Amino acid sequence: MEESGNHYKKGLWTVEEDRILMEYVEVHGKGKWNSIAKKTGLRRCGKSCRLRWMNYLSPSVKRGSFTEEEEDLVIRLHNLLGNRWSLIAGRVPGRTDNQVKNYWNTHLCKKLGIKNKQTGSRSGGFSGKSTNSMASIKASDKLINSNLYPPDGSIDMGANEIFQVNKGSSLEPPVEDSDYAQELMIGDDFANSFWLSNDELIGTPLSNSSLGEFMDGYSLDLSCHGL
């Protein structure tokens, strides 16, 4: 495992490698990860450097086990967002997508009695970038980005993302494009669904408790959809 086909090293990072990477970031800042190997002699590819910094070395990364509040927040956000770990992590201060993902897969799946099989979640649930559910959110992104379709005029169209959630269930069925989304909104299901923007969902800033209160207001089903 010491070396792959190229000259880059793989596997666990040593203390010395961490030190080199931290010194580089202190001097040059984040970014330009691919130049680190040339400038420092560190035998790690840029991708590996970036991951190491983002997931471990960055001072903003919180270490240690998840608190009950964080756990609750992750559960709620996962129910809403599915396996979009980076989005979830962005709402849990100090936690990375990798931490959230690992915590979900090792602790929460077990705790919630979820059959932890990623392939299952791929096919039936709300996860993965190739799923229909992902298409749903991407379609929603399109709506927001194009200012094409304000559902009722009450939504802050400056939001980065919007999500459609059914009362009493989880998320909308697949939406392949904005036209279809428009149909959905106009159709009978409209009365049983609502739209919320990223700003509404998250706020700026939004504390864990306020998000919890927000979601409690909609009685979101905490069972995991199809996982």
Add this chain to the structure above:
DNA sequence: AAGGGTTACAACCGCAGTAGG
């Protein structure tokens, strides 16, 4: 004490999106 199984988490892989030339 040993070693086999399990758990938790760090790290890698492959793909997609994007910016710049």
Add this chain to the structure above:
DNA sequence: TCCTACTGCGGTTGTAACCCT
């Protein structure tokens, strides 16, 4: 417009630590 490099994401794998017999 195309190509390339870079970045970010989610799924998966590898491995150290722990647990159980």
